[in-house]
Amino acid sequence: SAVISQKPSRDICQRGTSLTIQCQVDSQVTMMFWYRQQPGQSLTLIATANQGSEATYESGFVIDKFPISRPNLTFSTLTVSNMSPEDSSIYLCSVEGGTGVDMFFGSGTQLSVL
Amino acid sequence: GDSVTQMEGPVTLSEEAFLTINCTYTATGYPSLFWYVQYPGEGLQLLLKATKADDKGSNKGFEATYRKETTSFHLEKGSVQVSDSAVYFCALASTSGSRLTFGEGTQLTVNP
Numbered sequence: 001s002a003v004i005s006q007k008p009s010r011d012i013c014q015r016g017t018s019l020t021i022q023c024q025v026d027s028q029v030t031m032m033f034w035y036r037q038q039p040g041q042s043l044t045l046i047a048t049a050n051q052g053s054e055a056t057y058e059s060g061f062v063i064d065k066f067p068i069s070r071p072n073l074t075f076s077t078l079t080v081s082n083m084s085p086e087d088s089s090i091y092l093c094s095v096e097g098g099t100g101v102d103m104f105f106g107s108g109t110q111l112s113v114l
Numbered sequence: 115g116d117s118v119t120q121m122e123g124p125v126t127l128s129e130e131a132f133l134t135i136n137c138t139y140t141a142t143g144y145p146s147l148f149w150y151v152q153y154p155g156e157g158l159q160l161l162l163k164a165t166k167a168d169d170k171g172s173n174k175g176f177e178a179t180y181r182k183e184t185t186s187f188h189l190e191k192g193s194v195q196v197s198d199s200a201v202y203f204c205a206l207a208s209t210s211g212s213r214l215t216f217g218e219g220t221q222l223t224v225n226p
Contacts, residue, residue: 043158043203044216092158105150
């Protein structure tokens with residue numbers, strides 16, 4: 001299994017500001033994934049981040065709003081830019097386990113935008 | 115595209131009651147199926163999985179069987195505990211990649 005450290009665990013932000021969420025894995029992984037969980041809803045994939053290339057975004061998500069960095073095989077960041085109250089969600093990163101089937105998740109970042 | 119449908123919640127049970135949370139899916143090919151659990155204030159944890167038809171995943175007293183004929187992966191536990199109170203997500207991973215498609219989640223509350 002993979003151990004994923006995600007921070008911050010929670011934050012309260014003002015409208016119009018940006019927040020960068022960090023995800024650190026205890027082993028090298030090819031792909032890292034960023035999900036959003038809106039209040040009372042399920043998880044939606046935002047993008048897939050590969051080291052050395054631009055992230056691949058899902059429909060409805062754009063790089064200008066959710067820029068992602070993947071500088072090495074153990075680390076990634078997701079920035080939520082120009083925030084509005086609609087961005088209030090839990091953001092989670094995940095990685096594949098060694099079997100290629102299992103996915104492991106960080107503990108999430110609870111974001112509230114005022 | 116792929117989709118997962120879970121029974122609507124919330125579900126409230128008394129301790130030692132039998133639990134079933136229904137999950138059905140739509141996917142092409144032969145997806146892998148998962149149940150994840152999210153305890154209050156925490157991230158998701160993999161509870162169990164099944165990678166092919168008729169496989170049974172099990173963990174911590176929970177079980178689910180991959181039924182291709184009914185495209186279902188229902189979660190069951192014979193005797194729930196207060197500590198099982200959490201949100202349960204059914205999910206699938208398509209044969210074309212690692213991305214997960216999640217169901218809506220089912221909030222389970224177990225009362226003593």
